[in-house]
Amino acid sequence: MTWNEFIHMGGYGAYVWSAYGLTAIVLTWNWVSTLLRKREVFKALQRSLKQQENLS
Amino acid sequence: MWSFFHKLASPKHFYRIAGAWIPWLGGITLLLMVVGLYLGLWVAPPDYQQGDSYRIMFVHVPAAWMSLFIYVFMAVCGGIGLIWNMKMADIMAMTSAPIGASFTFLALVTGSIWGKPMWGTWWVWDARLTSELILLFLYLGYIALQNAIEDPRTAARAGAILAIVGSVNIPIIHYSVEWWNTLHQGPTVTRMDKPAIHSSMLWPLLLMALAFQLYFFTLLLMRARVELLYRERRSRWVRELMGNLQPSPLSNNREVI
Numbered sequence: 001m002t003w004n005e006f007i008h009m010g011g012y013g014a015y016v017w018s019a020y021g022l023t024a025i026v027l028t029w030n031w032v033s034t035l036l037r038k039r040e041v042f043k044a045l046q047r048s049l050k051q052q053e054n055l056s
Numbered sequence: 057m058w059s060f061f062h063k064l065a066s067p068k069h070f071y072r073i074a075g076a077w078i079p080w081l082g083g084i085t086l087l088l089m090v091v092g093l094y095l096g097l098w099v100a101p102p103d104y105q106q107g108d109s110y111r112i113m114f115v116h117v118p119a120a121w122m123s124l125f126i127y128v129f130m131a132v133c134g135g136i137g138l139i140w141n142m143k144m145a146d147i148m149a150m151t152s153a154p155i156g157a158s159f160t161f162l163a164l165v166t167g168s169i170w171g172k173p174m175w176g177t178w179w180v181w182d183a184r185l186t187s188e189l190i191l192l193f194l195y196l197g198y199i200a201l202q203n204a205i206e207d208p209r210t211a212a213r214a215g216a217i218l219a220i221v222g223s224v225n226i227p228i229i230h231y232s233v234e235w236w237n238t239l240h241q242g243p244t245v246t247r248m249d250k251p252a253i254h255s256s257m258l259w260p261l262l263l264m265a266l267a268f269q270l271y272f273f274t275l276l277l278m279r280a281r282v283e284l285l286y287r288e289r290r291s292r293w294v295r296e297l298m299g300n301l302q303p304s305p306l307s308n309n310r311e312v313i
Binding site: 001006009010011012015016018019020022023026027029030031034035037038041042044045046048049 | 154
């Protein structure tokens with residue numbers, strides 16, 4: 001297979017690559033959103049623990 | 057063996073063990089995906105009927121399998137949480153739902169993209185497609201229910217019942233291509249005799265399926281850890297972890313008891 005054939009996919013390039021592109025976007029987004037949620041929870045926990053410390 | 061599972065059910069140990077597994081699972085996922093994509097998109101020959109369009113199968117079929125697997129996983133975890141009142145099972149059920157929903161979405165959309173050149177239409181209201189769409193609504197309903205109920209215990213119970221009742225849809229999806237006349241092709245891999253697919257196409261399919269499976273478990277552990285930390289935010293081990301408390305010499309012993 002040549003590079004051109006690979007992109008062209010025997011005339012189905014638009015279908016094949018949009019299916020794979022969408023899959024890549026969804027799987028990556030799941031991963032990134034998990035990391036964002038992790039950061040959010042860590043920040044919230046550290047904030048509330050600091051408040052408790054100041055109170056006691 | 058049993059003590060290992062008991063340890064996993066304890067939040068503190070789960071957090072530690074899952075944390076050690078995540079990089080390995082993630083690494084193997086990535087490796088399998090790269091090899092699977094290389095074999096599927098570059099090495100495997102075009103199909104004699106469908107040309108190169110059939111390559112959508114390597115993401116469509118694993119995504120569809122995962123949509124079913126994760127739903128069953130969610131219902132089983134929900135059931136375990138319901139019967140034995142296990143916090144970890146509740147968290148597993150809850151955190152697997154968005155991943156399952158995204159695989160269901162992918163199965164539907166990549167199927168639609170494959171259907172256009174092969175069937176001449178983006179969508180038909182046949183048994184397989186309709187029951188898979190209902191699966192997506194079941195996931196979304198479950199997620200909405202979790203978000204609507206404040207108390208995590210009540211949310212887990214309500215969600216578990218919804219998941220278990222909704223699981224009647226799973227065999228319907230699986231057998232829909234045999235029970236009804238449909239445009240969707242029948243199973244080619246999970247047949248009793250030899251799979252009706254050449255090994256040059258079967259290998260990338262299996263590798264991608266395994267990659268998706270490990271992707272699910274990697275993300276599940278990542279999400280479960282974060283959720284666990286949040287729910288246990290007032291417990292001693294979380295405060296120790298956050299570095300606000302010196303570990304007490306007794307805390308380890310208490311965990312064993």
